Amino acid sequence: MLCNGSKPRSGSALEGKNKEFFKKTEKEFYFPKKIEVITVPEMFYLTVSGHGAPAGTAFQEAIASLYPIAYAISMSYKREDVVIPQFYRFVVPPLEGLWTSRTAPKANEPLRKEELIWKVMIRMPEFVTEEIVEWAKKDTASKKKQDFSQVKYEKITDGLCIQAMHKGSFDDEAETFTLMEEFAAAEGYELIHKEFHHREIYLSDFRKTAPEKLKTVLRQYAQIKTKEKEGQ
Numbered sequence: 001m002l003c004n005g006s007k008p009r010s011g012s013a014l015e016g017k018n019k020e021f022f023k024k025t026e027k028e029f030y031f032p033k034k035i036e037v038i039t040v041p042e043m044f045y046l047t048v049s050g051h052g053a054p055a056g057t058a059f060q061e062a063i064a065s066l067y068p069i070a071y072a073i074s075m076s077y078k079r080e081d082v083v084i085p086q087f088y089r090f091v092v093p094p095l096e097g098l099w100t101s102r103t104a105p106k107a108n109e110p111l112r113k114e115e116l117i118w119k120v121m122i123r124m125p126e127f128v129t130e131e132i133v134e135w136a137k138k139d140t141a142s143k144k145k146q147d148f149s150q151v152k153y154e155k156i157t158d159g160l161c162i163q164a165m166h167k168g169s170f171d172d173e174a175e176t177f178t179l180m181e182e183f184a185a186a187e188g189y190e191l192i193h194k195e196f197h198h199r200e201i202y203l204s205d206f207r208k209t210a211p212e213k214l215k216t217v218l219r220q221y222a223q224i225k226t227k228e229k230e231g232q
Contacts, residue, residue, distance in 0.1 A: 022090075022093045022123060023093065023094065023203075029201075029217075030094075030201060030203065030217060031165070031217075032163050032164055032165050032217060033165075034164070035162065035163070035164040035179060035180055035183040036162070036163060036164070037160070037161070037162060037187065037189065037222070038160075038161055038162075038163050038219075039159060039160050039161070040157065040158035040159060040161055040219070041157065042155050042156070042157040043123055043155070043156060043157070043158075044123065044124045044125070044126060044128055044153070044154075044155055045096075045121040045122065045123055045124060045153070045154050045155075045156055046066050046069055046070055046121060046122045046124060046133060046151055046152070046153065047066075047119050047120070047121040047151070047152045047153075047154045048062035048063075048065055048066055048119070048120055048121070048150050048151055048152070049062075049118070049119045049150075049152075050062050050117075050118060050119075050120075051102075051115075051116060051117045051118065052113075052114055052116065053113035053114050053116065054113065054116070054118075054170075055113075056114075059118065059120070062118075062120050062150070063095065063120055065146075065148055065150055065151050066095070066120065066121070066122050066151060067092070067122070068140045068144065068146075068148070069133065069136045069137055069140055069148060069151050070092045070122045070124070071092060072136040072139060072140045073124065073128060073132060073133075073136050074089075074090055074091070074092050076136075077089055082135075084127065084132055085127065086127040087127055088125065088127070090125050092122060093122060093123045094122075094201055094202050094203055095120060095121075095122060095201075095202045096120070096121050096122070096123065096199060096200065096201045096202065097118055097119065097120045097121070097199070097200045097202070098118065098119040098121070098195075098196035098198070098199050098200075099116060099117070099118050099196055099197055099198055099199075099200065100116075100117050100118075100193070100195070100196045100197040101115050101116050101117060101197070102115040102116075102117060103115055111171075117196075119196065121154070121156075124153075128153070129153070130153040133151070133152075133153040134153075137149070137151055158199060158219060158221065159221065160189075160221070160222050160223060160224075161199075161219045161220060161221055161222055162180050162183060162184050162189065162191065162219070162220050162222045163180075163217060163218060163219040163220075164176055164179065164180050164183075164217075164218050165215060165216075165217060165218075166214075166215075166216045166217075166218050167213075167214070167215055167216075168211065168212055168213075168214060169211035169212060169214065170206075170211070170214070170216070171211075173216070173218060176218055177198075177218065177220070180218065180220055184220075184222055185225075188224060188225050189222045189223065189224060189225055190222065190223060190225045191220045191221065191222055192221045192222060192223050193221070194221050197220070198218060198219060198220045198221075199217075199218075199219040199220075200216050200217065200218060200219075201216065201217035201219070202214075202216055203215040203216065203217065204216070
């Protein structure tokens with residue numbers, strides 16, 4: 001529950017707790033050193049859903065909607081009129097995205113980016129609830145005179161996955177996906193399509209980083225291959 005009231009005194013457990021930065025405390029989810037199998041638990045996110053090319057207006061506006069809400073929550077400790085239960089200071093994590101397409105991409109053909117379906121998101125600490133997100137949306141909207149109704153609070157569990165670090169342009173991701181598929185088959189897994197095809201975690205700011213220097217975690221859903229399918 002979001003509360004109004006005085007802040008804890010300096011030196012309290014809240015003030016003294018170190019900043020939580022997911023990339024440092026949970027490196028297994030953000031820095032795969034090689035293609036690997038991983039089980040990802042339930043996590044909490046601010047999300048915006050949409051469709052169309054990443055260079056399009058809808059995608060850019062979705063990203064622009066997420067960050068003000070994330071920062072409103074992250075920086076709430078500076079406000080005297082807001083107390084979030086169990087709050088600890090944290091650095092806003094990197095942008096992430098779930099991706100699929102209206103039609104299956106065809107081999108040796110350019111990806112039809114206008115047919116992409118996506119859900120962009122920023123992970124939140126476990127103390128963040130839907131009530132807190134709604135407060136942040138309302139508070140930020142009143143200050144910026146913008147509509148943040150498209151921002152949602154969601155709990156998402158990726159579960160069993162194959163993940164890898166992709167270095168370079170987004171347009172070259174197919175090469176890494178091929179290696180991930182080969183790895184999965186060799187290790188007794190098969191890749192599956194859920195609501196989305198895969199997750200991307202953007203360790204680089206793609207607005208400021210040269211394509212060849214981008215670092216992106218790619219994560220695909222997987223399941224153990226059954227003996228029946230292994231025999232086929």
